[in-house]
Amino acid sequence: MLSEYTAPARTALARGDGHMASQQYPVEVQPDFLKKITGAKPVQALAELIWNGLDADAKEVGVSFDYNELDTLSTVVVRDDGAGIPRDKAPEYFRRLGGSWKRPGASTPAGRFLHGQEGRGRFKAFAIGDYAEWAVVYDKDGAPWSYKITMSAADIRHVSISDEAEAPGAKRGVTLTITEPHKDFRTFVSEAGLHSLTEVFALYLADYTDVQVTIGGHRIDPKAVISNRKSFNVADIQAGDVTHSAKLEIVEWKGVSNRALFLCNEKRFPLAQADRRFHVGDFQFTAYLETSYLSAAQKEGTVELAEMQAPLVAAIDESVRLIKDYFRQRAAQAARGYVEEWKAERVYPFDEEPKTQVEQVERQVFDIVAVNVARLLPDFEEGHKQNKALHLRMLRQAIEKSPEELQLILSEVLKLPKRKQEELADLLRDVSLSAIISSAKVVADRLRFLSGLEAILFDAEPKKRLKERSQLHRILAQNTWLFGEEFSLSVDDQSLTEVLRKHKKLLGDDIVIDAPVKHVSQERGIVDLMLSQAMRRHRANSLAHLVVELKAPKVKLDRDEISQIEGYAASVTADERFRNVDVQWQFWAISDDLGPVGKFRVGKGDGEIMRHDNVAIFLKTWAQVIDENRARLQFYQEKLEYQADKGSSLKHLQEHYAKYLEGVLDRAPEDAEPGAAEGPASGDEPRSA
Known part of the structure; x- marks a missing residue:
């Protein structure tokens, strides 16, 4: 577009009023775009004009308002004592919208971070009035020189810049005078207007304490709105061969309703806002993720795609976690007074201090919710x-169960206001927080279950008394995760015919079951457990079945047991109704130990003794099954800092499976010694092999 203007149109105005001659320059942009950027909200526009002075290293920026005889606003004046604009640079600064000298990541000569970019700020004057004049004084060869720049809303595509002249004694800086204002703009000095401008400049003024901004005689004080600031280091962002450091700063506000995470360059200039929601109680804040990665993204024009770039997404996710952790700790800290009182009254529902990180998180969430309830219910503290x-x-x-359970109590029992119900339930509904609490409970329960199961299977006396069908079988039917998370229980202690009926229910009605499945070696075959998994494959209705034959702990898997499990597999293979459907079958026989033939067949492998077409047979020991499960849970065990001990594990089993363990654990788990119980068990006898 520069080629359209080979030379500026000179207008030598030989006026008799003493004005210097000026040159007129075209503004190289379309009018509709100028109209868009000059249509800013008044407070926003005024803020941009103040930033222009701060970006010129001004120590003082003041805004004043002149009124006529009718007490109507006539002039808005923005003065700064910054470096001014050299006359030879002025045409470049005002002619080009875009390509500003204020490069992203650049600093002022005094080392302050630059706010402005794209050269748009100066045009915001026309959001306030129709005519703007910049009186500029700058240092040239050690002496002050001055000139004027004028623009009119009626001819916004042209800017007039006067010749310069020496100005002895003049103070450097820029005085912007806006006349013919669009309206009275009392909002600039109203409580709301001053508050909005304080929000804009509070952080800058907190960083640069020797700078002051005054609006209509009111000095902006960052202490009036900032209640707290906290910085965190964020993991470096790796982009190709370049490593970008990252930092998070959280600013808490007083009396300001705001919750946002801004993505900033390393000078904390916001380039975009992250699309995240925060449930942090009554805290109001703005967080700034600062990294030079954003400067690089801006140069490449990819800032708008920031949340689609994997390196930055990881930093954003870490920042969100830090923000939530920070405010959860702040809220829990604020709740300590209540908690100490509850402990003194002995109504606090925890007896011990949290020992693990998971317990600390759960305790913080409880304290936050409980204190909110106490504050919102006037009669709570005075209650019995x-x-x-x-x-x-x-x-x-x-809290230990689910957000839905919490919300039910908040609404139906405690009758909290709807808004507060949602806010407190959202605290638990947060994905990471809810997951860590629920996962902790699941993993802890499973680790306790494994230790308890190991005790009743291998400790001498419980092992002797444990019955396969009425006790062990019933407990395992409720814990099919032992055999794989992907399986769900389909058949529990049923004949092979019932196995086929279950199979038909899963695959449809095109299979007719008009006769029992014949076991190859006996009239009826009893299956202990059958677990099913729907598999995502290239064909529809594809299933996997795991058939588990349980043996009493004292029974070793040997010739007879192998024959029995192979008989089940042979029956499935021989029945034409099973052959006509797409199913993968696994058959497991499980007991405490292997006999000589079992050891020979298994060798040193994973227990597989036969595989043919879609059928595989395994011999498994309980030690192997328990070890495999412990291996699956090892990562979580380390992360959750949890270690199951035998006492709590046996107690867990007795509390949850008391009706199946009668006579197995004679005394209370915390008092029992392995092998201490005496006398034979009553009831049904263990099933023989």
Whole structure:
């Protein structure tokens, strides 16, 4: 577009009023774009004009308002004592919209970070009035020189710049005078207007304490709106061969409703806002993720795609986690007074201090919710001690279970306001927080289950008394995750015919079951457990079945047991109804140990003794099954800092499976010694091999 203007149109105005001659320059942009950027909201526009002075290293920027005899606004003046604009640079600064000298990531000569970019700020004057004049004083060869720049909203595509002249005694800086204002703009000096401008400049003024900004005689004080600031290091962002450091700063506001995470260059200039929501109670904040990665992205024109770039997404996710952790800790800290009182009253539903990180998170969430309830219910603290203890126990149980359980108690029992119900439930509904609490409970319960199962299978006396069908079988039917997370229980202790009926239910009605499945070696074959998995493959209705034959702990897997499990597999293979459907079959026989033939058949492998077409047979020991499960849970065990001990594990089994363990554990788990119980068990006898 520069080629359209080979030379500026000179207008030598030989006026008799003493004005210097000026040159007129075209503004190289289309009018509709100029109209868009000059249509900013007044407070926003004024803020941009103030930034222009700060970007010129001004120590003082003041905005004043002149009124006529009718007390109507006539002039808005923005003065700064910055470096000014050299006359030879002015045409470049005002002619080109875009390609500003204020490069992203650049600093002022005094080392401050630059706010402006794209050269748009100066045009915001026309969001306030129709005529703008910049009186510029700058240092040239050690002496002050001055000139003027004028623009009119009526001819916004042209800017007039006067010749310069020496100005002895003049103070450097720029005075912008805006006349013919669009309206009275009392909003600039209203409480709301001053508050908005304070939000804009509070951080800058907090960083550069020797700078001051005054609006209509009111000095902006960052201490009035900033309650707290906290910085965190974020993991470096690796982009190809370049490593970009990253930092997160959280600024808490007083009396400001705002929650946002801005993506900034390393000078904390916001380039984009992350699309994230935060449930942090009553805290109001702005967070700034600062990294030179964003400067590089801006140069490449990819800032708008920031949340699609994997290196930055990881930094954003880490920042979100840091923000939530920070405010959860702040809220829990604020709750300590209540908690100490509850402990003194002995109504607090926890007896011990948290020992692991997971327990600390769960305790923080409980404290936050409970204190909110106490504050919102006037009668809570004055209530009877037993009622208070009951409410706190209900909250604990709800938090351990789910957000839905919590919301039910908040609404139906405690009758909290709807907005507060949602806010507190959202705290638990947060994916990472809910996951860590629920995962902790699942993993802890499973680790306890494994240790308890190991005790009743291998400790001498419990092992002797444990019955396969009525006890071990029933417990395992409720814990099919032992055999693989992907399987669900389909058949529990049923004949092979029932196995086929279950198979038909999964695959459709095109298979007619008009006769029992004949076991190859006996009239009826009993299957202990059959687990099913729907598999995503290239054909529809593709299934995998795991058939588990359980043996009493004292029975070794040997010739007879192998014959039995192979008989089940042979029956499936021989039945034409099973052959006509797409199913993968695995058959497991499980007991405490292997006999000589079992050891020979297994060798040193994973227990597989036969594989043919879509059928595989395995011999497994309980030690192997338990070890495999412990290996699956090892990562979580380390992360959750959890270690199951035998006492709590046996207690867990007895609490959850008491009706299946009668006579196995004679005394309370915390008192019992392995092998201490005496006497034979009553009831059904263990099933023989």
